[in-house]
Amino acid sequence: MRAHYGKVTAAFAISALALTGCSAGGDSTDAGAEAAACEASDGPVELTFTTWVPGMDQVVELWNEENPDIQVTVQTGPNGNSGTYQNFFNQIQAGNAPDLGQIEYDALPNFRVQDGLENIAECGDVAGSADQFVDWTWGQVTFGEEGSVYAIPQDSGPMAMYYRADLFEEAGIEVPTTWEEYAAAAEQIKAEGAYITNFPKTDVNWFAGMVWQNGGQWFANDGESWDVNLTGPESEEVATYWQDLLSEDLVSTLPSFSDEWNASFNEGQQWTWVSAVWGATTLSDGAPDTAGQWAVAPMPQWEADSQEAGNWGGSSTAVLKGSEHPAEAAQFALWLNTDPEALALANELGGLYPAAKSAADLDAFAGGVEFYGGQEIYDVFAEASANVDPDFTWGPTMTQTYTDVSDGFGAAIGGSGTLMDALAEGQQQTIDALKAQSIPVNE
């Protein structure tokens, strides 16, 4: 994988050029271009930072108190795909984007391809701080390019399996460790009048997390153009697996995070949830009556004795194109995502599970959690985090891919077509979308 990373830069550069060629009047400033050194500004600096993490203003307050010369203003809006990303693109075009913006990993390639990010590799300690972050998150912000860092990893969502320890024990069902056992357990649980889990048809990034665990790659860049591969053998295995569970009505299909969904968990209709670390609070808030009865185990495996994990979600803090103070912005972003005090507060107020390795030492992630019967659940997630494949690559048009695949999933659940058909359709739509944006793509 790593061997052809050096060439990726070229492809990105080509597609970026192709794009700026189309868009009118791109007189973006040259600050922080590939070769330019990242120089600190003279005098006091004011930065703006757009994020939708709750409580981030209070975290930034810590910074502002200690750094009178670099004052950061936090601006909040709807979450990325609900409008903030589009706003970023508009603002970059108009030359008045915030200095820093929160960008989820799956949206970063889109910003990169459209030349919306400053390369901060030369800024301060940025290049040398790779070791401070979980490996796979660092791969996401560098795109594997030499001498490039486009964002600082903020949080991540390593996946594990939440399960109702009490119900499994009462029914005498073994807690599954492989997907094969999981399917067998699904049948037994159905016989008990409940579901083993819910299939989230609209959360295509959850499904991607499943493929990620199985070693699949949806996107790749061969140095010249993009490969889109939603239908590889790994994806097919995952799709067929869940299609079988759906066809036999062994999993429910409630809309994720809806009231019915919460109620279903609260009433004991759902026995497991294969989800990310941030799901821990979703569960405790949504299903308060089940407190103390949940536990966490590693994700079921495709092969016995392996230890692969997927990832669902996570964001970075990026310095957006046109920032006049990339050095200070990068310095702030690095502090925000590595300072123990900042990480602890961001976790407390915003529920972030930091991408920094030092997170494991935080008090917030030590000791048992009451809702999970006192289990030290964050140990499970820390281990999962280390087992996430570092080479997974997102494509430049994920919003579109998600929508198309999600439509297909909805149809499959409605009885027309299969999950695999949905992926095939999503594959074709994605290739068309890339072509429409003049991004080179292999067919």
Next chain:
Amino acid sequence: MSSSTTAPRRPRGAGPTEPDGAVDHGRGPRQSIMSRSAAMLVMGVFTLYFLTPIWWLLTTSTKTGSEITSTVPLWFTANSFGTFFDNLARLFTYGDGLFGRWLINSAIYAGVGALIGTIVAAMCGYALAKYEFKGREAIFNIVLSGVLVPATALALPLFLIFSQANLTNTMWAVFLPSLVSPFGVYLARIYAAASVPGELLEAARLDGSGEIRTFFTVSTRLMAPALVTIFLFQFVAIWNNFFLPLIMLRDQALFPVTLGLYAWNSQISQIPELRILVIVGALVSIVPLIIAFLALQRFWSSGLGAGGVK
């Protein structure tokens, strides 16, 4: 309710005939009952269709987060009253009273924006109706074509223009575009042409009244019903405006209530307690619209009548 109003026509009724009298030849009593109940049925269905979501909003606002799914939908719980005020209190205290701030912003955008917008539209329409000048029809047609362009399509160009002037992320960015209303100009012109007699303006001129004074003292009174209509339309349009603020504003303290609730709603998966606040907030945010309609519809109907008598 039914006897005092004019006899209802059949849904696909009798063409352009005005229901202006009690003439009922050609319409048997049996048919009348049938058509009447058909009309009532259609109206009833639509009333239900429009009011059910508001009813849901009202009942759900009186529940706690977990009661939303665990209790009977569309009805209250035993302690609804207390929970409702609890929810209200949390709504207005969450995030240092952010919601109150949004309400005030919306009131400023919609109230002041609709007021100034109405005056501008009225002057414009009045001038187009009452003064003869070269290019009058051309101007009117251009304004009229503005009615056809959806405001959403203009949001992005406006953003780029306001960026040039460094006015994005300020109150002006939402306020200034709200001042223009092509539909208001159209309505004002039509109404001024019909309800402001040229003779009256002549008389005013002979009495030595300036054009501006005439406009404000004589013409606006005659145009009042149209002005109320324009004001209401503008008020509702600005209050419900969402896309323009979404694109223009980054600072939460400047958000109108629509955008604020949307931002909260997009964060529900991270902060589940926002779910109930969004619901209560949505209920609170329609109250000013209801008040505006109830307060102004009096002027509206009486004015329309007066215009008709002329």
